[in-house]
Amino acid sequence: MGKPERGKNYLIHIRFATAALLCLVIMAVDVRSKALNDFRYYLETALYPILAFADSPHKVTKYVSNHLKSSNELMAENERLSAENYIQRADILRLKSLETENEAMRRLLNSPVHRTSKRLFAEVVDVASDVYQRRVVINRGTGSGVYVGMPVISDSGLVGQVISVNYAFSRVLLLSDPNSAVPVVNDRNQIRAIASGDGSSDELLINNVPRSSDFKAGDLLVTSGLGGVFPEGYPVATVTSVGFNESQPFAFIKAKPIVDASKMRYVLLLWYQRSDYEEPDDKVIAKERTDGKVILRQNRIRDLIESMSKEQPHMSGDITTNGQDAAEAAGAPAQGQPGNGGAQ
Amino acid sequence: MTAMPNGKKRRSGPQASALLAALLVSVILEIASLGDFIDEQKPEFAALVLVYYAAVARLRFSIELSLLAGLSIDLLQGAPLGINALALCSQVYLISSQFESFRRYSYWQQALIVGIVNLIVSVTCYWLAHMLGQSAYEANFIIPALLLAALWLPFRLLVDLAVKPDLSKEGEADGED
Numbered sequence: 428m429g430k431p432e433r434g435k436n437y438l439i440h441i442r443f444a445t446a447a448l449l450c451l452v453i454m455a456v457d458v459r460s461k462a463l464n465d466f467r468y469y470l471e472t473a474l475y476p477i478l479a480f481a482d483s484p485h486k487v488t489k490y491v492s493n494h495l496k497s498s499n500e501l502m503a504e505n506e507r508l509s510a511e512n513y514i515q516r517a518d519i520l521r522l523k524s525l526e527t528e529n530e531a532m533r534r535l536l537n538s539p540v541h542r543t544s545k546r547l548f549a550e551v552v553d554v555a556s557d558v559y560q561r562r563v564v565i566n567r568g569t570g571s572g573v574y575v576g577m578p579v580i581s582d583s584g585l586v587g588q589v590i591s592v593n594y595a596f597s598r599v600l601l602l603s604d605p606n607s608a609v610p611v612v613n614d615r616n617q618i619r620a621i622a623s624g625d626g627s628s629d630e631l632l633i634n635n636v637p638r639s640s641d642f643k644a645g646d647l648l649v650t651s652g653l654g655g656v657f658p659e660g661y662p663v664a665t666v667t668s669v670g671f672n673e674s675q676p677f678a679f680i681k682a683k684p685i686v687d688a689s690k691m692r693y694v695l696l697l698w699y700q701r702s703d704y705e706e707p708d709d710k711v712i713a714k715e716r717t718d719g720k721v722i723l724r725q726n727r728i729r730d731l732i733e734s735m736s737k738e739q740p741h742m743s744g745d746i747t748t749n750g751q752d753a754a755e756a757a758g759a760p761a762q763g764q765p766g767n768g769g770a771q
Numbered sequence: 772m773t774a775m776p777n778g779k780k781r782r783s784g785p786q787a788s789a790l791l792a793a794l795l796v797s798v799i800l801e802i803a804s805l806g807d808f809i810d811e812q813k814p815e816f817a818a819l820v821l822v823y824y825a826a827v828a829r830l831r832f833s834i835e836l837s838l839l840a841g842l843s844i845d846l847l848q849g850a851p852l853g854i855n856a857l858a859l860c861s862q863v864y865l866i867s868s869q870f871e872s873f874r875r876y877s878y879w880q881q882a883l884i885v886g887i888v889n890l891i892v893s894v895t896c897y898w899l900a901h902m903l904g905q906s907a908y909e910a911n912f913i914i915p916a917l918l919l920a921a922l923w924l925p926f927r928l929l930v931d932l933a934v935k936p937d938l939s940k941e942g943e944a945d946g947e948d
Contacts, residue, residue, distance in 0.1 A: 557850035
């Protein structure tokens with residue numbers, strides 16, 4: 428190898444070193460800071476047509492399969508959907524009356540009223556995500572009001588939350604992603620836990636649950652509402668196995684997500700804020716207890732103090748203090764004057 | 772420009788155009804969903820085109836093109852920016868710099884090199900992604916690398932027909948420009 432060739436070979440090392448260094452710096456900045464968020468936002472929005480094009484085979488397949496159905500199949504499907512719709516409409520009638528009743532009861536107890544939040548229908552764009560992550564793309568973005576952290580559900584349960592948003596599409600962090608953790612509660616006995624993803628598409632880990640906790644295979648885990656990201660009550664996973672090791676303080680619990688993300692085509696996005704669950708302005712304030720028992724008790728204490736102060740005048744200081752406490756407990760104004768109670 | 776055996780210069784423009792079109796198709800194949808099972812085992816199609824571009828066609832700016840293609844894949848897949856770019860650049864660099872007579876090897880030797888380099892780079896990038904806290908624990912490397920090696924032969928034959936690279940002389944190697 429002559430001198431010029433050596434010089435030229437040297438150049439490729441320099442070029443690769445520059446490119447590799449650039450990649451590492453970009454990677455660190457992208458993962459650890461938000462400096463490249465705007466850059467990603469505009470570029471990903473500009474690249475959306477390529478994503479839509481990559482999804483086109485599925486759209487074509489769906490279109491063709493819809494148009495190749497026979498009239499008998501379509502009639503049978505129509506009949507089935509009509510029956511399903513009829514039953515669901517009947518259920519909704521009952522649901523509305525139950526919601527009204529629930530709201531009335533909660534108002535009586537001064538509990539926060541659960542209000543139905545705004546929802547948005549979205550379609551899953553069937554493109555492959557990074558192999559190291561579990562995410563899906565949906566065809567709604569900031570143009571439709573989608574924001575980061577928005578809960579995403581399907582007709583069977585919780586799907587995940589929006590992790591990044593662009594103008595035309597968003598990425599949803601699935602429950603099985605290694606960066607996902609959802610506060611859940613066991614529907615059978617209300618034990619709280621955290622369901623974390625481990626990267627496997629059909630498995631969640633329930634971490635840090637003591638061995639003595641009552642978890643059984645088949646238990647349904649629903650969102651607990653703690654953390655303020657997900658509304659409570661949506662099905663998350665079913666417990667598949669419970670085990671423990673004598674040397675470990677925690678049980679090994681695995682669960683299977685209710686929603687199969689690989690077969691999911693449509694999702695609902697929820698506008699959920701903690702403020703939706705805050706107390707309403709027109710809340711009903713409970714009346715103070717003014718029944719006979721309370722008044723009798725206050726009078727009895729007052730009489731007792733007075734009688735003690737008459738019998739033992741040398742203990743007036745102590746009695747004064749006690750008398751102040753008792754009077755405060757009885758709802759009387761604070762007594763600042765010394766000897767106002769027992770000295771009399 | 773590529774040197775021809777008769778001393779004439781053949782323009783590399785059409786070759787580059789054909790390979791850039793192939794690169795676009797390969798990027799779309801990488802982001803297209805081909806079913807759950809295939810998605811998990813899917814090889815890096817873009818690596819095939821870029822290795823051909825750098826080590827067989829010996830066209831210029833292969834590292835820079837790999838960087839751009841990798842960044843595009845990162846953006847389209849929602850991956851940490853730079854991870855696929857680093858993987859593609861590394862594969863192109865290793866094959867271009869360490870196997871200078873790559874295009875003179877027999878096809879099975881080329882396939883073996885492509886598969887092994889892809890495996891090593893994939894494991895390294897997984898390790899990097901894991902350090903960044905962005906990776907799943909169950910990553911599959913062997914089957915995609917084997918599939919990439921198996922695809923090398925049909926890909927090479929197909930693209931040879933389309934771009935007709937001049938293999939008689941070394942020409943303008945990418946690393947030597």
